[in-house]
Amino acid sequence: MNKINRIYIGYPPFESDRGVALLSQNRQFQWFKSPTYIYPVVPATAATMIKNAGYNVDFIDAIARNMTTKEWYEYLDSNTPDLLFFEVKTPVIYKAWKIVDDLKARYKNMIVVIAGDHITAMPDETMNNCKVDYLLTGGDYDFLLLNLIEYLNGKTQLEKGIYYRENNNIKNTGFFELRHDLKSLPFIDRDLTEWKRYAYDNGNFKCIPGTYIMAGRDCWHHRCTFCSWTGIYTNFRARTAENVVNEVEFLYNKYNIKEIMDDTGCFPVKKWLNDFCNLMIDKKLNKKVNIDCNMRFGACNEEEYRLMKKAGFRFLLFGLESASQNTLDRLVKGNKVEEILPSCKAASDAGLSPHITVMLGYPWETEEDIEKTYELTKKLLLKGYAKTMQATIIIPYPGTELFNQCKRENWLTTENWEDYDMRKAIMKTDVGEEKIKCWIQKLYNLSFTPQFLMHKVLSIRDLDDIKYYLRAFKKVSKGHLKDFE
Structure with a gap:
């Protein structure tokens, strides 16, 4: 009999008048007025692995369920787990500490475990500011969580990357190592992890229901100084193309999934991409499922783009970031x-x-630089080369090289982590926060220009297009334009 048997995995409610916490599966964090619920791949993988190992798993995402704090505690009162796990990011770390302490006060025997990029960057801070039992550092916290549970049941030794307490002292097992074989991962139990809660209210999906997968962890470029996931994924690993195509086939056959976003930091290219595309075509999945992914400018040539289209790819997310x-x-x-x-x-x-993403608010950035970025973005959108766009204020998250540079150069305006939610300019800038916000609004307003709207009208091919554009319009008009207020 396992003494640690009932496991809770998910997210607690992070209630705020700022909006809904866009936390799961995100390298950056925002509060959204018009919520988007993104399927959390690694927590869902953890739940599947732990269930497959014979444990009783509850997967409860209180954010996606729209649960209040009161409702969440009522659920835990009647379904108290032996161990509770959730992921956290910088802007909600203070809320996480309070949640942990409330849990430890309310459920004396419950073991509380948390993970995330902020935890990985500053583990001692969290150990010193709340009564959490264990921290899992690095991005393979699905593997580490199962390892911890097996350890607590006397079945194994702790892997590297785990923080714990011993005689009121903070201890750790050493720096995390990403040596786990991604090909050994099971296909996620989508029923256990309530996939339908994330399948419809996502502005990126043209065809629904949709879901998320990850072919790799996390990005083969792995050098962008602002990316919060460079700290949790210190090397790039990918599953085989065949393994990923088999998962696509599984998702279509079992759940009738119509669109899949692969959220690898940058989708594998060259031979891997070629193999993936040809397998999609051979299995005729290219006629059944849309594939979306993150991509880098210049990573593919015209021939490869055409092959991707033939293989069923639809939406490519490019990080433009700046035209400087x-x-x-x-x-x-x-x-x-x-x-x-x-x-x-x-x-x-x-x-x-x-789809292009743009960021403004760099310490060295001039208004001339911003204008260049605006003009290039405008050209891409109004010529119809880019179909959609997202603009945000750059945030230097702890654990990134940009944050380290900010500390060296004295660029930070605050280290109040709640302010790191893309609503404020966290770095000193000559342009000024208000002008930056005005430029962001100006970028979003491009979506309402006659030329841009005409491209949308002319691109309509079916009813799914109309529904997709209506959802996107709602996100921009009722959400993104208000997210910086």
Whole structure:
């Protein structure tokens, strides 16, 4: 008999008048007025692995369920687990500490475990500020959580990357190691992890129901100084193309999934991509499922984009970030400004739907730099090369090289972690926060120009297109335009 048997995995309610916490599966954090619930791949994988190991698992995402704090505690009162696990990010770390202490006060025997990029960057801070029992550092916390549970049941030794307490002292098992074989991962139990809660209210999906997978962890470029996941994924690993295609087939056959977002930091390219595309075509999955992914400008040529389209790819998310070469170089993006437009155009010409992300508020950025970024974004959108866009304020998260640089250069305006939610300029800038917000609003307003709207009208091919554009319009008009207020 396992003494630790009932396991809770999910997210607690992070209630705020700022909106809904966009926490799961996100490298950045925002409060959204118009919520988007993204399927949490690694926590869902953890739940599946632990269930498969013979444990009793509850997967309860209180955010996606719209549970209040009162409702959440009522659930725990009647379904008290032996161990409770959740993931956290920088802007809600103070809330997480309070939740942990409330849990420890209310359920004396419950073991509380948390993970995430902020935890990995600053583990001692959390150990010192709340009564959490264990921290799991690094990105393979699905493997580590199962390891911890097996350890607590006397079945194994702790792996590296785990923080714990011993005689009122903080201890750890050493720096985490990402040596786990991703090919050994089971296909996620989507029923256990309530996949339908994330399948419809997601502005990126044209066809629904949709879901998320990860072919790799996390990005083969792995050098962008602002990315919070560079700290939890210190090396790149990928499953085999065949293994991922088999999962796509499984999701279509069992759940009738119509669209899949692969949230690997950047989708594998070259031979891996070629193999994946050809397998999708051979199995005729290209006619059944849309594939979306993260991509880098210049990573694929025109022929590869055409193959991706043939294989069922639809939506490609590109991090444009800036039209200033100085900024791209400082961020170690590995891109040239002059390759952005032709690469985006090539993807669009192949029939794909590029989505671009833009960030403003760099300490070295001038208003001239911002204007360059605006003009390039405008050209991409109004010519129809980019189909959609997201603009945000750059945030230097703890654990990133950008944060370390901010500390060295005295660029930070605050280390109040609640302010790291993309609503404020966290770094000192000559442009000023209000002007930055005005430029962001100006970028979003491009979505309402006659030329942009005409491209949308002319691109309509079916009812799914109409529904998709209506959902996107709702997100921008009722959500993104208010997210910086």
